[in-house]
Amino acid sequence: MPVLFLIPLFTGLVTAYIFKKSTDEIGQLIGVVAVISLALGLILAPWQVQLLLLVVVLVGTQKLLQQNEYKLRQQKKQQEQPNYNHSRQASSSEVQKMENEFTxxxxGVNY
Known part of the structure; x- marks a missing residue:
């Protein structure tokens, strides 16, 4: 298995680290170099490494989708549960409407 793909990969990782630590304008240029080096390293990687990366991405996105679905189900359950505080407020507003009808x-002064 050729290991020449590791050269741009490690170059990309080092420049990404420098990009994170740098606050100057040179950091932006280094960031571009980091992205290009990482992409080149992944393109030059053997098919086994690319397949492994694809499997990792697919499994990771599947877990994220399951977490999002779980959160959506929890929100729907909370919305479907009756809110007892809301019903008490509704009854007090009805009483207030009845008072407003008679006075x-x-x-701002009642008569």
Whole structure:
């Protein structure tokens, strides 16, 4: 198995580290070099490494999808559960409506 793909891969990793630590404009240029080196390293990698990377990405996205579905189900359950505080507020608003029907206000004063 040829190991020449490791040269641009490690170059990309080193430049990515420098990019994270740098705050100057040269950091942006190094960031571009890091992205190009990492892409080149993955392109030059043997098919076994590429297949392994593909499997890792597919399994990782599957787990993320399951976590998101679980969170959505939890949110739906919370929305479907009756909110007892809300029903108490509704009854107090009904009482307030009845009071407003019998009394009138003029500039904030009941009469």
């Amino acid at each position: 009138r206000k003029y500039r």
